[in-house]
Amino acid sequence: PNKLGGVIALVMSIVILxxxxxxxxxxxxxxxxxxxxxxxFRFYVTILGLLTGAGAMPVEAPYVIISQILTVIY
Structure with missing residues (x-):
């Protein structure tokens, strides 16, 4: 991969802002x-927060299902 291209893309994304x-x-x-x-917007932020919290949970039965449902809603 070309590092210069990545640096240019990063700088351009900031310039666009x-x-x-x-x-x-x-x-x-x-x-x-x-x-x-x-x-x-509030719904999106709520789902994002719930997904963040679900990502911190252990990989066990109820948390996996909750994460999958939240991912589909997202």
């Missing part, structure tokens, strides 16, 4: 105006 607010022309008003987006 700084450039996007300057060139972004969307009429998006913010999360407070879109309640369904708030619900979906």
């Amino acid at each position: 700084f450039i996007m607010p300057i060139v972004h022309m969307s009429k998006f008003q913010g999360m407070q105006f879109y309640p369904i987006n708030q619900i979906m």
Whole structure:
């Protein structure tokens, strides 16, 4: 693998994060105006937290099933 290519990709990903607010022309008003987006975001964060906690559990019967169900929901 080419390390220079990886370094360039990493730098470009950071540069894009700084450039996007300057060139972004969307009429998006913010999360407070879109309640369904708030619900979906909170659901996503909750599932992500539960998956993180399930990943710390031992590989045993109830935890494996819970992890699989949460993965399908995710």
